[in-house]
Amino acid sequence: MGSFFMEPNAGDGVWFHDETEAGKKMSDTPSQRSRSARVPQGGPGGTPRGRNSTDEIDANLKRTYQQALDLDVPDRFRSLLAALKEKERQQ
Amino acid sequence: MTTAAADPREDLIGHVPALRAFALSLTRNIADADDLVQDTLVKAWDKFGSFTAGTDLRAWLFTILRNQFFSTKRKTKRQVEDPDQVHEQSLFDSPAHDGRLAYGEFQRAFDKLSPEHREVLILVGANGYSCEEAAHVMGVAVGTVKSRTARARARLLDLLGVQSGGDFLPTTEGATAAVMSRSSIRAA
Numbered sequence: 001m002g003s004f005f006m007e008p009n010a011g012d013g014v015w016f017h018d019e020t021e022a023g024k025k026m027s028d029t030p031s032q033r034s035r036s037a038r039v040p041q042g043g044p045g046g047t048p049r050g051r052n053s054t055d056e057i058d059a060n061l062k063r064t065y066q067q068a069l070d071l072d073v074p075d076r077f078r079s080l081l082a083a084l085k086e087k088e089r090q091q
Numbered sequence: 092m093t094t095a096a097a098d099p100r101e102d103l104i105g106h107v108p109a110l111r112a113f114a115l116s117l118t119r120n121i122a123d124a125d126d127l128v129q130d131t132l133v134k135a136w137d138k139f140g141s142f143t144a145g146t147d148l149r150a151w152l153f154t155i156l157r158n159q160f161f162s163t164k165r166k167t168k169r170q171v172e173d174p175d176q177v178h179e180q181s182l183f184d185s186p187a188h189d190g191r192l193a194y195g196e197f198q199r200a201f202d203k204l205s206p207e208h209r210e211v212l213i214l215v216g217a218n219g220y221s222c223e224e225a226a227h228v229m230g231v232a233v234g235t236v237k238s239r240t241a242r243a244r245a246r247l248l249d250l251l252g253v254q255s256g257g258d259f260l261p262t263t264e265g266a267t268a269a270v271m272s273r274s275s276i277r278a279a
Contacts, residue, residue: 068112
């Protein structure tokens with residue numbers, strides 16, 4: 001029967017996020033685990049896990065709004081305003 | 092340094108990007124958004140006598156725009172939408188980068204919100220208006236803005252399958268989510 005060996009620091013940085021092991025980091029003391037569980041790190045797609053969902057929504061809203069702000073303004077609006085100005089001048 | 096034009100109407104063109112962004116959040120269709128902005132500019136020009144110099148011109152324009160949008164929507168009694176999401180895709184598909192999947196999910200969920208919910212989220216969450224300022228633009232009570240914002244956020248989270256206060260983890264990326272929820276390696 002073989003034995004199982006593990007390097008002393010092999011568990012450093014390894015996190016478990018399932019229901020039974022939530023937030024445990026192998027090298028942490030119990031008090032560190034408790035603190036660590038409230039500050040999870042690194043989520044899918046580069047989204048930091050643990051960021052409040054409201055923050056995430058606002059970040060995406062700002063991004064959506066900014067992308068629209070960055071669109072080039074079509075000439076039709078400059079032409080429209082020029083036409084309105086000219087029409088008023090003629091009146 | 093920029094200074095306000097002697098005739099505030101000279102400043103209108105500078106507000107067009109913000110008007111288009113706000114219009115797009117309501118219509119979710121760039122052609123409809125541009126038509127809405129055009130109608131807004133014409134109305135603003137005609138009604139400029141009612142604008143109080145020195146006050147927030149952008150907020151005044153936003154009010155005209157959103158009133159025009161909801162008035163037209165009530166008259167036509169139909170949803171303003173982009174069924175094929177052609178414009179939405181062309182506008183919002185971003186280059187590959189971290190968080191792209193989550194953002195794509197966000198966009199699809201945002202599209203499914205009612206215009207009223209999108210409006211309040213854009214004004215408060217994206218444009219940075221206070222609830223008081225948003226209430227002024229929307230012509231409703233401050234309490235309405237607060238409750239509508241809360242409902243809009245809750246609806247968005249519901250569409251994304253995220254519990255309030257929880258992690259931003261779209262459920263449709265099930266396989267990835269399942270793997271990531273079981274274990275992850277923290278960067279050194």
